Amino acid sequence: MASATASRGARGALGTVLFYVFLVVFVLVSLFPLIWVFKMSIITKSELFASPPTILPQTPTSANYATIFGDADFRKALVNSTIISGVTTVVCLFFGSIAAYAIARLRFHFKSLIMTLILAISFFPAVAIIAPLFVQFSQLGLIDTYWAAIIADTVFALPLTVWILVAFFKELPRDLEEAAKVDGATTLQAFRMVIVPLAAPGVFTAAILTFIFAWNEFLFANTFLFTPNTQPVTVVIPNFATVYTTDYGAQAAAAVVVTIPLVILVLIFQRRIVSGLTAGAVKG
Missing domain, CATH: 1.20.5 (Single alpha-helices involved in coiled-coils or other helix-helix interfaces)
Structure with a gap:
């Protein structure tokens, strides 16, 4: 035994x-x-091309970071990425929360079909609509403006926002809204002052994932934005290269700088992200 x-x-x-x-x-x-x-x-060019490569940095240097932050186009690109990602996130949360609330609370025909169609948009190949979008944006005068990237990013980020928020709104009891209406609140007031605050984990999750998607997006930005005044960092990073040489150290430093904001966001809101992604997975 x-x-x-x-x-x-x-x-x-x-x-x-x-x-x-x-x-x-x-x-x-x-x-x-x-x-x-x-x-x-953080290594020199000579060490970067050493053969065999070094495992640990032999001569650490900050020259690559000085190069990228000394580049006006890169600094402007950081601002452009922040604007495009921030506006895309706000737009997706505004329209996505309203759509998700309607789907979660209202009873209407073909609800499942609508949810399937919304999800299908996320799997649609973006490259298939590049040419039609370019023609439309050209006719509307949106080429090389923030709105070209914002609209395209919103189309593909909005379905994920709706799906996350629908799961959260379904978990909230209807009694909360009814109590707010008894106190004199309208449907929109109950939604804005009661439902949205209680669904904060889902809202944070949708916001962070949308921001990350827009921050990392390259295809639309590279197609619709042509000048440093509008290009985000994903498009500007490859510019640390010429016809004859490529500054791999500067590109690596730029990649680190671009990744840091996303890492900070995930570390700060990791619990909300986990709770948002697992909403509706377990029935109590």
Whole structure:
């Protein structure tokens, strides 16, 4: 009896050790590309092209970061990315929350079909509509303006916003709205002052994921925005290259700078993101 218990305990301990070993290996493999890019951003050009490559930086330098922050186009691109991503997020939250509330609360025919069509937009290949959008935006005078990227990003980010918020709104009891209406609130007031604050985890999740999508978007920005006055960082980073040479160190430094805001957002709101993504997964 004792030997059997000891054997089970040994197997349990071995399983725990193997799990943590797998976890450490998985984390290292996942982070290795990011760590390597960071290492590229703080070494000299001679060390960058050394063969075999160095594992740890031999001569750390901040020259690459001085290069990118000394570039006026890159500084402007950071502002452009912030504007495009911020406006896209606000627009998606405004229209997405209203649409999600209607789908979650109202009873109407073909609700499931509508949700399927909304989700289908997310899987539609963006490259298939580049040419028609370019023609339309040209006719409307939107080419090389923020709105060209904002509208295109909103089309593909809005479905995800709606799906996340629908799951959250369905979890909130209807009694809350009825109580607000008894107190004299209209439907829109109950939605704005009661439902949206209570669905904060879902709102934060939708906002962060939308912001990340718009911040990382390249295809639409590269197609519709032509000048440094409107181009975001995803388009400007490849510009640290000429016909004959490529400044890989500067590109790596720019990639690190672009990634930092996203990492900070995820670290600050990680609990809200997890709760938002798992909304509706468990029935109480």
